[in-house]
Amino acid sequence: MESIKIKIENFSAWYGEHQVLKNISFDIYKNKVTAIIGPSGCGKSTLIRCINRLHEVVPQTKINGKIYIDEKNIYDPDVDPMEIRKKVGMVFQQPNPFPTMTIFDNVAIGLKLNGLRDKKQIYEIVIQALNEAGLYEEVKNKLDAYATRLSGGQQQRLCIARALALRPEIILFDEPCSALDPISTAKIEDTIVKLKENHTVIIVTHNLQQAARVADYTAFLFLGELIEYGPTNSLFTAPKMKKTEEYIRGVFG
Amino acid sequence: MNRKLKDKIFRFIIYISVCVVVFVFLFITIYVVYKGFSSINLDFFIRLPKPVGEKGGGMVNAIVGSFMIVCLAALFSVPLSILTGIYLSEYKNEKFANVVRSALEILSGVPSIIIGIFVYGLVVVPMKRFSLLAGSIALSIIMLPLIAKTTEEMLNMIPLSIKEAGLALGLKKWKVVFYILLNTAKPGVLTGILLSLARVFGETAPLLFTSFGNRFWHRSILEPAAALPLQIFVYAIAPYDDWNRQAWAGAFVLIVLVCILIFLSRRLILKYK
Amino acid sequence: MRKKDYSDKVFEVILKLSAAISLSIVILLVLVLIKHSFLSIKTFKLRFFINTVWDPVFEKFGALPFIYGTLLTSFLALVISVPISISIALFLSEFAERKLKEFLSVVITLLAAIPSVIYGLWGIFVLAPIMRNYVGPILQKFFGFLPFFQGNIYGLDYLSASVVLSIMITPTISSISKELFDAVPKNLKEAALALGATKYEMIKISVLKTTKVGIIAAILLGLGRAIGETMAVTMIIGNIPNISLSLFSSGATLASVIANEFAEATEDLYLSSLYYIGLVLFLVTLILNIISKFLIKHLSKTK
Numbered sequence: 001m002e003s004i005k006i007k008i009e010n011f012s013a014w015y016g017e018h019q020v021l022k023n024i025s026f027d028i029y030k031n032k033v034t035a036i037i038g039p040s041g042c043g044k045s046t047l048i049r050c051i052n053r054l055h056e057v058v059p060q061t062k063i064n065g066k067i068y069i070d071e072k073n074i075y076d077p078d079v080d081p082m083e084i085r086k087k088v089g090m091v092f093q094q095p096n097p098f099p100t101m102t103i104f105d106n107v108a109i110g111l112k113l114n115g116l117r118d119k120k121q122i123y124e125i126v127i128q129a130l131n132e133a134g135l136y137e138e139v140k141n142k143l144d145a146y147a148t149r150l151s152g153g154q155q156q157r158l159c160i161a162r163a164l165a166l167r168p169e170i171i172l173f174d175e176p177c178s179a180l181d182p183i184s185t186a187k188i189e190d191t192i193v194k195l196k197e198n199h200t201v202i203i204v205t206h207n208l209q210q211a212a213r214v215a216d217y218t219a220f221l222f223l224g225e226l227i228e229y230g231p232t233n234s235l236f237t238a239p240k241m242k243k244t245e246e247y248i249r250g251v252f253g
Numbered sequence: 254m255n256r257k258l259k260d261k262i263f264r265f266i267i268y269i270s271v272c273v274v275v276f277v278f279l280f281i282t283i284y285v286v287y288k289g290f291s292s293i294n295l296d297f298f299i300r301l302p303k304p305v306g307e308k309g310g311g312m313v314n315a316i317v318g319s320f321m322i323v324c325l326a327a328l329f330s331v332p333l334s335i336l337t338g339i340y341l342s343e344y345k346n347e348k349f350a351n352v353v354r355s356a357l358e359i360l361s362g363v364p365s366i367i368i369g370i371f372v373y374g375l376v377v378v379p380m381k382r383f384s385l386l387a388g389s390i391a392l393s394i395i396m397l398p399l400i401a402k403t404t405e406e407m408l409n410m411i412p413l414s415i416k417e418a419g420l421a422l423g424l425k426k427w428k429v430v431f432y433i434l435l436n437t438a439k440p441g442v443l444t445g446i447l448l449s450l451a452r453v454f455g456e457t458a459p460l461l462f463t464s465f466g467n468r469f470w471h472r473s474i475l476e477p478a479a480a481l482p483l484q485i486f487v488y489a490i491a492p493y494d495d496w497n498r499q500a501w502a503g504a505f506v507l508i509v510l511v512c513i514l515i516f517l518s519r520r521l522i523l524k525y526k
Numbered sequence: 527m528r529k530k531d532y533s534d535k536v537f538e539v540i541l542k543l544s545a546a547i548s549l550s551i552v553i554l555l556v557l558v559l560i561k562h563s564f565l566s567i568k569t570f571k572l573r574f575f576i577n578t579v580w581d582p583v584f585e586k587f588g589a590l591p592f593i594y595g596t597l598l599t600s601f602l603a604l605v606i607s608v609p610i611s612i613s614i615a616l617f618l619s620e621f622a623e624r625k626l627k628e629f630l631s632v633v634i635t636l637l638a639a640i641p642s643v644i645y646g647l648w649g650i651f652v653l654a655p656i657m658r659n660y661v662g663p664i665l666q667k668f669f670g671f672l673p674f675f676q677g678n679i680y681g682l683d684y685l686s687a688s689v690v691l692s693i694m695i696t697p698t699i700s701s702i703s704k705e706l707f708d709a710v711p712k713n714l715k716e717a718a719l720a721l722g723a724t725k726y727e728m729i730k731i732s733v734l735k736t737t738k739v740g741i742i743a744a745i746l747l748g749l750g751r752a753i754g755e756t757m758a759v760t761m762i763i764g765n766i767p768n769i770s771l772s773l774f775s776s777g778a779t780l781a782s783v784i785a786n787e788f789a790e791a792t793e794d795l796y797l798s799s800l801y802y803i804g805l806v807l808f809l810v811t812l813i814l815n816i817i818s819k820f821l822i823k824h825l826s827k828t829k
Contacts, residue, residue, distance in 0.1 A: 086423030096414040100437050110422035260724035270613030278633045336544035353545045356552040362815040364754025366781050370804050374558040427537035455641025458756040482643045489647045504644045
């Protein structure tokens, strides 16, 4: 029996007056890759940005409902969003390494600013993170180069390393490959699959083949509602809901 | 035919204008550099001014005085301006931010002589003396809107995604702004600081009634101090030939220093491209 | 767990405090100007602007000579500078190729960077003699029938001050104008050319017409700069508070009289009158800047 890492319960979210998520409920299992698919504007990015409480950074946003991580509601009033974000890492759609820092510093900055002083420890963690992200071999001789010198795919893997350095239990990927070429995409998909051994991974994607390749479970969102959720295999081969079937067959989205 | 003629006359006017500007520029700079360089001697850099009417002497106190006044002004204005700029960028939609922004725009348009008489009334009168400190305060007021605006603009240019990446690492907001955003804006902000230093280094009017000038060394920042542009002014309008010569020497040194600062700021931009 | 609030809150307080300090400097500026000019305002009220006598000895203070000097030199500077500035801007935007463009940009930047006191120095020892010995006599020979070119030519006069001012404000007007010209969409220019227009006609129709409002804003900013310019003017204009039609006579401006007489103004009314002039100078440049910014905003609204 899979253990539940994240429990989303009757969750809704708004941007100003516009309701983006409508009463979503489902469970995300530990050490599995869960994909969230759906047409543009269905709320997939908003959903994961609520899991690391980044959604509320934008002014005039509202939420309702609960999200439990390890049985603790992250929206409890006594919870510090910052602590959540240390446990939940995020990789964004466009690679966004810090432009004025070196490759090494990009990965190390999260550790340094969170108080880690031991240079040896920092070094070890950075190297390990770069390895896990599948980037170390390519940059091991130029850790002092500026991050912006890397190609798009390498920058994105650097961002993965940056998130991994903090050893998060959960990692969120927001359409991480949409700006990348097929080879970089393949490398990142490999990394994602390897990551689930030690992390719980959620990936938002509009690429159905990608979801089929990497995800153990898939959730299909449409216009802010959860239409269907289940093991990727059965969702794709034998969808229970008509809308799911239409989407997969490519009628819309 | 008339049309073609008009076009030709138009182009002619344009080319003449360009020639006029280039000519004036070369005329001024070459003259100042030539006259200034030939007026320089070692004494200029190491000696104090001689008593009125006597030949010789130098402007060492003015050169050092300028550096000290500008450095102190930077000490006052840089932290304040950067923090104000951060505020304007982070809270850009607040009403108070709009008020502050408008106020700084007003300040940047105030003629520097007015800043001078303002600081005279604010600092010199209560203190009952002219001082290096008052001069620095006047210059820092001139620097304030320049650096604050640059900081605000540089921060605004950073894509939101960088800030989110910082927050997603579980960092407190102030750490993200201070260590990541400011770091990203650093080249632009430093350039702005260098350019405003270049600007105030050559300012005379705000120092006329604050720092006032001094024929000797100031013994503390609470005493009147000599400054290079001030000294140039006094010596230029004086009836003594040797003083006029020293004014040219001072002008040469001043232009060289200003150019160095501008050159440094350009190098900085290129380095971070 | 409440510990988290502190550092972010402290940071916010520090930021707001800094902004408040910056704001209060501006407020203090206005207050100090008003406070110190109050005596003179009370004594002379609005007659200050029409009194032509400025006599510290008899404590009669009228600002008209300086208003006249400021207006005359500033407008004359504009007359000289505006055609040249716009030509430069057009050249940089429409005609120049890369190397010349870079060179000219550096020239403009350096002209803007030269401190005012150095312009003054050059004005006294280079420009004034040229005006006195060559340009003045020639102007007098051909245009001496006009009252503007009569009288003795001193060299340190309205005309010389205007010439130096025009050099100093050219970078301001031309760089703003250049940005305006660069912003004109390419297809607008190409449309004119495609109709067979000459370059002059294309610029007239597509560039100058559409940027008209912005150019006025640029000119106003240049005017503001000329009005507030102190050191170069003080050194070249002669500093005599009179009103004369002749461009060859010495005069004074609002800014130059402050620079020239502030240090000697020991009596209260004298100092207060100089502050009164300072207040006027502040308000005039403020209004010019506001109008200019308003025009620029209006520009982007009509886009």
